[in-house]
Amino acid sequence: MDEDASELLETLEDEGAPDLTHLSVEQARALLGDLFTPDVEPEPVAAVDERKIRAYARDVRVRTYDPDPETALPAVVYFHGGGWVAGNLDTHDTVARALAIEGDCVVVSVDYRKGPEHPFPAAVEDAYLATKWVGEHPDEIGAGEGLAVAGESAGGNLATVVAQLAVERDVGAPEIDHQLLFYPVTDHAFDTRSYEENADGYFLTTRGMIWFWNNYLRDDMDGANLRASPLRAPEATLAELPPATLFTCGYDPLRDEQFAYGKVLADAGVPVSHTHYDDMIHDFANMRRLAEPFSGVEAAADLHERAGDALQEAFE
Numbered sequence: 001m002d003e004d005a006s007e008l009l010e011t012l013e014d015e016g017a018p019d020l021t022h023l024s025v026e027q028a029r030a031l032l033g034d035l036f037t038p039d040v041e042p043e044p045v046a047a048v049d050e051r052k053i054r055a056y057a058r059d060v061r062v063r064t065y066d067p068d069p070e071t072a073l074p075a076v077v078y079f080h081g082g083g084w085v086a087g088n089l090d091t092h093d094t095v096a097r098a099l100a101i102e103g104d105c106v107v108v109s110v111d112y113r114k115g116p117e118h119p120f121p122a123a124v125e126d127a128y129l130a131t132k133w134v135g136e137h138p139d140e141i142g143a144g145e146g147l148a149v150a151g152e153s154a155g156g157n158l159a160t161v162v163a164q165l166a167v168e169r170d171v172g173a174p175e176i177d178h179q180l181l182f183y184p185v186t187d188h189a190f191d192t193r194s195y196e197e198n199a200d201g202y203f204l205t206t207r208g209m210i211w212f213w214n215n216y217l218r219d220d221m222d223g224a225n226l227r228a229s230p231l232r233a234p235e236a237t238l239a240e241l242p243p244a245t246l247f248t249c250g251y252d253p254l255r256d257e258q259f260a261y262g263k264v265l266a267d268a269g270v271p272v273s274h275t276h277y278d279d280m281i282h283d284f285a286n287m288r289r290l291a292e293p294f295s296g297v298e299a300a301a302d303l304h305e306r307a308g309d310a311l312q313e314a315f316e
Helices: 003-014 025-036 093-103 122-136 154-168 193-197 206-216 220-224 255-267 299-314
Strands: 047-055 058-066 073-079 106-111 143-152 178-182 244-251 272-281
Touching: 003 272, 047 122, 058 093, 058 122, 073 093, 073 122, 073 154, 093 106, 093 299, 106 122, 122 143, 122 154, 143 154, 143 299, 154 178, 178 299, 193 255, 244 255, 244 299, 255 272, 272 299
Parallel strands: 073 106, 073 143, 143 178, 178 244, 244 272
Antiparallel strands: 047 058, 058 106
16 A cells, blocks of 8 residues: 555544544544645645535535636536545545646636535535536636546546536537546445455545445435446446546555446447556545645656646646
């Protein structure tokens, strides 16, 4: 295992970090929020703004990151991780800033609704709505031509689902050029080898994923829905998807379903660039800067750079 990741896990144990599944939703949100919102000066981006996208009976809050307001750059709609239950614009601010800088693009980070207060498919609805709005109003955020979706873990799940929805809906669908997926959730199942090998002790646990799914879905039947399990999408949908950049981790219960998703995309003829960090744990893209006493994971910088390169190449 990567030394930084190993040190992080040891510190979590030394600090007596509780098992998320033993906490209330509010306590779990607070715990992860404290870890991922360090009291440090963020990486500077030229323009950072917030706005609300109007929707039926609700508003969807987004935060935009523009590294060059004088230039109409491509737009990337980004969905944070957190198991569809935790996480927000602040907990994943570091990744959004890195994508904007490294990818030379306008990043739109989406504060989608979360379970259990707003169960499936609320997050999907917000994610698709935000992507469609960005595609239709790039001038309102200073963006130009080019649109991609990106996400981590549960947010990676939303990015895959939005991309699939966009090719299935003929009228008014956003034209997505690329999908950038950081260790996405792709299937509501727990029977893979990676779930067995990495069940406990590597930050995300099998118990934790079951807890997240249970707080996201209305019932187990939702797990079979293609909007929850994009791995199960028909080949006709997969074949129409835009090129994908996929990042995966060795010490991750979700590893095998991520590999499976990359394979079904490739088998359907979709260009897939897959980078596997065999020595890394789940969620490390968001571990470059952590609250004290936790040290950051330097490999996150390499991931940010590779992701930025993929976005720049996608928009050439």
